[in-house]
Amino acid sequence: MDKKRLPFILILLTLFWLSCSPSSDAVEGTAAQSGIVDLRILETTDLHASLVNYDYYQTKVDNRIGLVKTATLIHEARNEVKNSLLFDDGDHLKGNPLGEYLARIRGIRKGKIHPVYRAFNYLQYDAIAIGNHEFNYGLDFLKAALKGLNMPVLNANVYSVKKNKPYFTPYVILKRKVVDRSGAQHELKIGVIGFMPTQILKWDKANLEGKVIAKPIVETAKEYVPMIKAEGADIIIALAHTGISSEPYIPDTENAVYYLTKIPEIDAILAGHSHSVFPGPVFKTIANTNMERGQINGKPVVMAGAFGNHLGIIDLQLSITEGKWKVLNSTSLTRPIVDENGKSVVRTNKGLYKLVKPEHEETVDFIKKLGL
Ligand SMILES: [Zn+2]
Numbered sequence: 017m018d019k020k021r022l023p024f025i026l027i028l029l030t031l032f033w034l035s036c037s038p039s040s041d042a043v044e045g046t047a048a049q050s051g052i053v054d055l056r057i058l059e060t061t062d063l064h065a066s067l068v069n070y071d072y073y074q075t076k077v078d079n080r081i082g083l084v085k086t087a088t089l090i091h092e093a094r095n096e097v098k099n100s101l102l103f104d105d106g107d108h109l110k111g112n113p114l115g116e117y118l119a120r121i122r123g124i125r126k127g128k129i130h131p132v133y134r135a136f137n138y139l140q141y142d143a144i145a146i147g148n149h150e151f152n153y154g155l156d157f158l159k160a161a162l163k164g165l166n167m168p169v170l171n172a173n174v175y176s177v178k179k180n181k182p183y184f185t186p187y188v189i190l191k192r193k194v195v196d197r198s199g200a201q202h203e204l205k206i207g208v209i210g211f212m213p214t215q216i217l218k219w220d221k222a223n224l225e226g227k228v229i230a231k232p233i234v235e236t237a238k239e240y241v242p243m244i245k246a247e248g249a250d251i252i253i254a255l256a257h258t259g260i261s262s263e264p265y266i267p268d269t270e271n272a273v274y275y276l277t278k279i280p281e282i283d284a285i286l287a288g289h290s291h292s293v294f295p296g297p298v299f300k301t302i303a304n305t306n307m308e309r310g311q312i313n314g315k316p317v318v319m320a321g322a323f324g325n326h327l328g329i330i331d332l333q334l335s336i337t338e339g340k341w342k343v344l345n346s347t348s349l350t351r352p353i354v355d356e357n358g359k360s361v362v363r364t365n366k367g368l369y370k371l372v373k374p375e376h377e378e379t380v381d382f383i384k385k386l387g388l
Pocket residue numbers: 107147148149257288289290
């Protein structure tokens with residue numbers, strides 16, 4: 017070899033090595049990230065017909081409530097991530113004059129959809145749970161209201177007396193394309209199941225007696241989750257319209273979340289019913305709770321207050337090895353629509369407001385006519 021040219025060749029080789037090495041790091045980095053999926057689960061719960069940021073009793077704007085506000089948080093939370101799902105945890109039809117006006121005065125017009133469910137379609141919820149208050153206006157009204165809803169309506173523990181079968185769809189397996197950290201696509205099969213307190217038979221005796229029965233939540237969960245797994249679900253999410261308590265277990269507990277977290281196949285729990293916020297100080301005495309991560313017994317749990325005042329978020333980190341998905345880690349949190357002084361921190365979703373405005377204005381007019 018020409019000795020004069022050797023240094024030149026060495027420089028070229030060094031340059032080549034330098035130019036290669038960062039990209040080989042990048043390749044290794046990408047390999048480590050492939051098969052890791054960040055999945056965000058969003059929750060609204062106990063909306064109680066609070067679609068608009070309005071107090072019908074005092075006939076004035078109230079920015080501490082209203083899905084038109086939470087909707088902005090939903091859009092923001094979706095835009096921050098590649099993969100997300102949105103669920104409602106029940107008790108969405110009754111609880112304010114708009115709900116009352118539609119159920120008891122005006123009714124649902126033929127071919128029209130209840131504004132709560134119109135809002136759910138607009139925001140593209142992936143599935144919803146039925147809560148105990150959905151029975152307050154009777155089963156016929158609920159059936160009529162649900163017409164035109166574009167998503168699964170879930171509950172596993174309310175059974176039809178006549179058919180001895182679940183009254184609603186007990187669970188679904190949603191198939192969703194998800195993108196992992198390296199940008200590769202995977203199909204994820206997400207089992208979703210709904211529950212509510214058995215006390216409905218007491219609270220809504222007149223509407224429900226002889227028509228439906230309610231089975232204990234935890235026993236029902238234990239019966240169904242192996243079936244959902246056997247059908248191919250990679251993960252299971254519980255839409256648990258029930259509260260959080262670590263009191264000794266009784267089958268008819270109204271607050272079953274703590275015991276649902278102990279069922280191995282359940283990966284995430286959306287709680288509700290008690291209008292509280294989890295993670296949050298109200299639950300600091302609950303055993304085996306990691307308030308920082310929002311976990312109970314190591315399982316992610318979230319409860320998003322009520323009336324749309326919070327959005328619930330569970331961020332799951334999943335990994336796939338040899339075709340099997342596993343939850344690596346999770347963080348639960350809630351985002352409020354107002355700050356600690358009650359000042360609005362989010363804009364109103366104008367599209368949603370426009371969509372529910374007719375019934376909102378009818379309700380306001382009706383109240384005015386009553387002279388309340
Ligand atoms: Zn409830």
